[in-house]
Amino acid sequence: MLVDGQWTEDWQPVQQSDDDGRFIRQRSSFRERIRADSTAGFAPEAGRYLLYVAYICPWACRTLIALRLKGLDGVIATCVVDPRLSDQGWRFSGEMGSDLDRTNGASHMHQLYTRADPHFTGRATVPVLWDTRQGTIVNNESADILRILDRDFAGLADDTVQLRPEALEDEIEAWNQRLYADFNNGVYQAGFASSQAAYDEAEGKVFATLDDLEARLGGADWLVGDQLTETDIRAFVTLVRFDLAYHGLFKCNRHPLSHYPRVIAYLERLLAIPAFAASVRPDHIKAGYYSIAALNPSGIVPTGPELDYLAALA
Ligand SMILES: N[C@@H](CCC(=O)N[C@@H](CS)C(=O)NCC(=O)O)C(=O)O
The missing domain is CATH 1.20.1050.10 (Glutathione S-transferase Yfyf (Class Pi); Chain A, domain 2)
Structure with a gap:
């Protein structure tokens, strides 16, 4: 995982368990929305955002499904990591039909987290919704990204589909x-x-x-x-x-x-x-x-x- 922006040790599936041996999932830390009046400057625009995903990952795949159901696959590009977890977590290999990171030139997902926050501490998870304009992460919580895709791209999305009426x-x-x-x-x-x-x-x-x-x-x-x-x-x-x-x-x-x-x-x-x-x-x-x-x-x-x-x- 990353500690203060530095990759610290080989990737481990579990960083935290409770006293009774229960696996604890990390909370997501980038939680912005995409809105015309967003104070963070994330406005809805075609061609501006990039969704980093893994086909192995259920959290990432729920955003991929929503992207296509909402007809946003021509509006937001995707970049798929290699499904096999490396010692440094997700990587861009171009193997098995996965992608290279042509937008940011990263070799590993964790580099995008430190680009967004040079002092980031935590796991470099997917999905990540990336803003190519500001060069940063908008959101890395799939529950939020589902809502962003459902509601924040009005006019660019197929709004006859409502995933959360x-x-x-x-x-x-x-x-x-x-x-x-x-x-x-x-x-x-x-x-x-x-x-x-x-x-x-x-x-x-x-x-x-x-x-x-x-x-x-x-x-x-x-x-x-x-x-x-x-x-x-x-x-x-x-x-x-x-x-x-x-x-x-x-x-x-x-x-x-x-x-x-x-x-x-x-x-x-x-x-x-x-x-x-x-x-x-x-x-x-x-x-x-x-x-x-x-x-x-x-x-x-x-x-x-x-x-x-x-x-x-x-
Ligand atoms: N809260 C996140 C969880 C995402 C998550 O745990 N993704 C896993 C893949 S299934 C991940 O990227 N793990 C890499 C790691 O923990 O280092 C979400 O739902 O977006």
């Missing part, structure tokens, strides 16, 4: 909080637990969420209301990684997703939407997760699983 906001927020704690982050807490009790607790929450998703999808196509919302994006990014990575590497192996037929049907419905399908790179997901040496010292990437619901992607 006001009338559904309370319900969206309730689902989001549950999904974040028990599912999106729950799988990481299972995978990075350093005690049996912390693992048991996280694994229990993950499968309780899958039970609840299966129940909700009994009478509904979407998680909130009768339309696609950002809650579906948040559920999707963890569901689509579940069998590929979390079932094996993160020991969430009580059941494969096929145990939940309605969840599978929902996943297939989402995968039929081009913005969702385009965010899924199974090769990046597997290479990325299985490159985490603390969990997989040999670095061997499994051949399987073969998943019918991903067959249409190729």
Whole structure:
């Protein structure tokens, strides 16, 4: 991680755990919005902003899905890191269909953090929304970036798509909080637990969420209301990684997703939407997760699983 702008040690997946061995995720530190009257000077403009993402990363992929759903892929460019975590975190290699950083010439993501803040302390995470005009980070919190894409590019975006309609906001927020704690982050807490009790607790929450998703999808196509919302994006990014990575590497192996037929049907419905399908790179997901040496010292990437619901992607 970075300490006062200096890269300090080889990359580790866990920097912080609580006393009971629970993995703690770092809080994001760049939290600006893009507004015509922004005091920080971040106005909505085509061609000005760049979104740094990793196809392995569920947080980054939710912003990628929103970018395409909102028709902003011609307005905001993207730059994809190599999915395999290096000793210095994310890097730009041009390998496996990833990008070189042609805008800033960085070799590693952490260089962009120190460019934005020469004294930055913390992890150099993706996604990052970068302002090419000021040469700095606008925001590195995917929950905020979802909102920026949904609301801050009015006129440049397809505003017939509303990912967070006001009338559904309370319900969206309730689902989001549950999904974040028990599912999106729950799988990481299972995978990075350093005690049996912390693992048991996280694994229990993950499968309780899958039970609840299966129940909700009994009478509904979407998680909130009768339309696609950002809650579906948040559920999707963890569901689509579940069998590929979390079932094996993160020991969430009580059941494969096929145990939940309605969840599978929902996943297939989402995968039929081009913005969702385009965010899924199974090769990046597997290479990325299985490159985490603390969990997989040999670095061997499994051949399987073969998943019918991903067959249409190729
Ligand atoms: N709060 C952030 C979390 C992002 C995050 O944890 N990204 C992970 C990848 S899945 C990352 O970049 N990790 C690199 C590291 O921790 O060094 C968000 O949702 O935007």
